[in-house]
Amino acid sequence: KKIHIGVIFGGRSGEHAVSLMSARSVLSVMDTSKYDITQIGITKNGVWYTGEDVLSALEKEDFSGLQKAILLPVPGEASLYSIRDTSSGSVLELAAQLDIIFPVLHGTFGEDGTLQGLLELADIAYVGAGVLGSSVGMDKSLFKDVMRTHGIPVVESITVTRKEIETDLDGVITRAEKLSPYPFFVKPANLGSSVGITKCRSRGDLLEGLMDAARYDRRILVERGLVNPREIEISVLGNQDPKASVAGEVMPEADFYSYAAKYLDGSSKLGIPADLPEDVSLAMRNMAVEAYKAIDCAGMARVDFLMDRETGEYYLNELNTLPGFTKISMYPKMWDATGLPYPQLIDRLIDLAFERKADRD
Ligand code: ATP
Ligand code: MG
Ligand code: MG
Ligand code: MG
Numbered sequence: 001k002k003i004h005i006g007v008i009f010g011g012r013s014g015e016h017a018v019s020l021m022s023a024r025s026v027l028s029v030m031d032t033s034k035y036d037i038t039q040i041g042i043t044k045n046g047v048w049y050t051g052e053d054v055l056s057a058l059e060k061e062d063f064s065g066l067q068k069a070i071l072l073p074v075p076g077e078a079s080l081y082s083i084r085d086t087s088s089g090s091v092l093e094l095a096a097q098l099d100i101i102f103p104v105l106h107g108t109f110g111e112d113g114t115l116q117g118l119l120e121l122a123d124i125a126y127v128g129a130g131v132l133g134s135s136v137g138m139d140k141s142l143f144k145d146v147m148r149t150h151g152i153p154v155v156e157s158i159t160v161t162r163k164e165i166e167t168d169l170d171g172v173i174t175r176a177e178k179l180s181p182y183p184f185f186v187k188p189a190n191l192g193s194s195v196g197i198t199k200c201r202s203r204g205d206l207l208e209g210l211m212d213a214a215r216y217d218r219r220i221l222v223e224r225g226l227v228n229p230r231e232i233e234i235s236v237l238g239n240q241d242p243k244a245s246v247a248g249e250v251m252p253e254a255d256f257y258s259y260a261a262k263y264l265d266g267s268s269k270l271g272i273p274a275d276l277p278e279d280v281s282l283a284m285r286n287m288a289v290e291a292y293k294a295i296d297c298a299g300m301a302r303v304d305f306l307m308d309r310e311t312g313e314y315y316l317n318e319l320n321t322l323p324g325f326t327k328i329s330m331y332p333k334m335w336d337a338t339g340l341p342y343p344q345l346i347d348r349l350i351d352l353a354f355e356r357k358a359d360r361d
Contacts, residue, residue: 003350004036006071006080006098008115010058012046013107014195014216018263020059022325023104027055029327029343035350038080038096040069046109050082050095069095071122078124100353101126104325107192111322112138125357127349128299129321136295137321140221141189143295150294152287153315155306156180157223159189162214169207176206176222183225185256186210188217192320194259199225230307231257232274232314234288235323235334237348239298239356244285245334249274262324270330272337284314291319298356299349302331 007030009023010016030037041054043063050069051057057066067082070092082095101124103115113135119126129137136142141159148154156179160172176184186209188196196216198209206222213220231252235245250257253267261268274281288303302323307314323331332342340348 002034002036004038004096004099005030005350006038006040006096006101007104008040008042008101008110009055009104010042010044011105011107011110012042012044013105013110014191015106015111015193016044018193018324019104019106019110020055021263022106022329023055025326025329025342026102026104026346030346031343034347038098040071040080041066042105042110050080067095071118073118073121073123078119078122098124100124100350102350102353103128103322106320106322106324107138107195108190111192111320112190125353127353129295129297129301130356133295133297134321137297137301137319138190138192139219140187140318141219143319144221146294147291147316150290152291152294153313154317155224155226155315157221160210160220160222162218162220165210165214165220169210172210173203173206177203179222180224182206183227184209185221185223185225186213187221187223188213189219189221190217193262193324194257197256197258199256226306226308226315228309230274230309232276232284232305232307233330233334234285234303234305235331235338236288236292236297236301236303237299237335237340237345237352239352239359242289242292242297244288245338245340246273247276247281247284248272248330248334248337250330270333272330272333280312280314287316291316295319297321299352300331302334 009019039054041049041058048069049066051066069082071080078098080096081092083090113131116131116134144154182201184200186198196213200206200209231250233248236242249271251269252261254261302320304317305314306317335345
């Protein structure tokens, strides 16, 4: 019997477009002799659609002919309903009875625990981390605090609120400048793909960076910036006994690994495996797994490190619970280099989702 899987993409997130790219890849390699696939697309405004080729519709932002959809959180019968508008009003029709959901979503309302909460209520298996792991992984401020508690090195940072930026900008700047000399990195607490991140070399940059980040989030981090760091990433996979892939390195041509460097100009080079002494890469792999366990992660995560080129000191920068998933993305590429090719990786993630659900039941 085939597994009926709902693949969700798009979403109310600054990473909407990245999700569509990831979903393109995931859908293209899923083995249709094993899986019946139902596409579920979420618009930038949060409207759910289902239908044959929702992905193309979202790419074109043309939703005509699609049916609106809702997932009803009835435990034991996770059902997707389509909503048909008729002259007599909207009617619900069963669109699919789903065994599992694969959220190919990045950022807010997809990677941050909110969707995961809905899926828990619906009592359905889903790929990736649960509510807690997702939300702590997404929140750069909370995440760093948890790492500090576990003795895992992270760069110094402060967290400020949008409100503080609006009412006490001088105070915010004074606190930020106590961190170290420039540069600083300003980041929205809950986002990804470098959206809303500014490298600040001066007080002017800091002002602009704070304003920009405050457009995306209510809470904002200011971090001590490493100068031209090496960027090492590790893929982790598993539930109770997670495993780490070989380490990989991204080498952005740009000033830092910005949104443009990631998705637009194709200039960043990758090194897999990363050129690191064996003991260093082993220590980093262990640290990645430790961080994963510390936040009760499950399924997968890509753990990103920053390394000082001069001293070799490294810091755990962040953990992404639903990392980029195109065929050229780091997460699947690092597994491929570790001996797990992309299609098998998807099968494994689906197995892990069922396993996790069974553990909780
Ligand atoms: P992702 O797409 O990996 O989810 P993100 O939006 O969560 O990205 P980060 O990984 O925290 O953001 O930062 C994006 C990039 O900014 C890093 O890959 C790195 O190039 C640069 N960067 C972030 N923080 C620092 C720092 N403290 N010092 C130096 N560079 C940094
Ligand atoms: Mg991230
Ligand atoms: Mg991310
Ligand atoms: Mg990152």
